[in-house]
Amino acid sequence: xxxxxxNSGPLSVPEGAIASLNCTYSDRGSQSFFWxxxxxxxxxxxxxxxxxxxxxxxxxFTAQLNKASQYVSLLIRDSQPSDSATYLxxxxxxxxxxxxxxxxxxxxxx
Amino acid sequence: xxxxxxKPSRDICQRGTSLTIQxxxxxQVTMMFWYRQQPGQSLTLIATxxxxxxxxxxxxxxxxxxxxxxxxxxxxxxxxSNMSPEDSSIYLCxxxxxxxxxxxxxxxxxxxxx
Numbered sequence: 001x002x003x004x005x006x007n008s009g010p011l012s013v014p015e016g017a018i019a020s021l022n023c024t025y026s027d028r029g030s031q032s033f034f035w036x037x038x039x040x041x042x043x044x045x046x047x048x049x050x051x052x053x054x055x056x057x058x059x060x061f062t063a064q065l066n067k068a069s070q071y072v073s074l075l076i077r078d079s080q081p082s083d084s085a086t087y088l089x090x091x092x093x094x095x096x097x098x099x100x101x102x103x104x105x106x107x108x109x110x
Numbered sequence: 111x112x113x114x115x116x117k118p119s120r121d122i123c124q125r126g127t128s129l130t131i132q133x134x135x136x137x138q139v140t141m142m143f144w145y146r147q148q149p150g151q152s153l154t155l156i157a158t159x160x161x162x163x164x165x166x167x168x169x170x171x172x173x174x175x176x177x178x179x180x181x182x183x184x185x186x187x188x189x190x191s192n193m194s195p196e197d198s199s200i201y202l203c204x205x206x207x208x209x210x211x212x213x214x215x216x217x218x219x220x221x222x223x224x
């Protein structure tokens with residue numbers, strides 16, 4: 001059973017703080033890891049993807065991958081109220097399917 | 111990135127009827143998928159739409175209930191058959207280019223079954 005686990009939250013951070021979102025996965029054969037943002041009533045939009053161990057930065061977002069510990073995280077620096085959304089972690093295994101976590105709800109408080 | 115459109119964007123249907131949802135991608139993609147997302151829940155994969163052959167369904171989903179077509183590399187349909195209120199959900203089309211690895215979503219179809 002391929003599982004992707006996320007803390008459902010809600011996670012609240014003050015504006016300007018760092019938001020840290022975590023995701024663990026069960027299958028060591030996992031190849032690629034993705035973070036999606038989903039605003040209420042909207043479809044998921046891709047924020048970042050990461051394939052290799054370590055950090056990957058894109059603007060205010062940093063994805064971190066640790067394959068030995070089977071976790072991937074997303075850091076959002078200088079959080080803004082517009083970052084308030086549900087963040088979905090997705091894992092791609094050796095097959096062609098993405099497996100999604102249940103999502104973490106983030107609220108950035110002005 | 112691929113741009114994906116779906117129609118209808120929303121519909122209200124009567125129990126026992128069927129609804130076909132269309133998905134159009136602005137470029138040729140190797141893989142298309144259909145997901146369901148119920149309120150407050152994450153995404154559940156219904157099936158992979160295969161071009162020129164029968165779709166590959168996930169556990170709990172069957173072809174008789176969710177027939178899928180994919181006549182070419184840019185278009186797919188999902189039919190929700192013999193609907194019941196439990197089918198009320200958002201249905202999302204998704205596409206991925208095998209070379210790019212990234213997967214994109216359409217805007218979704220909000221379905222309410224009365």
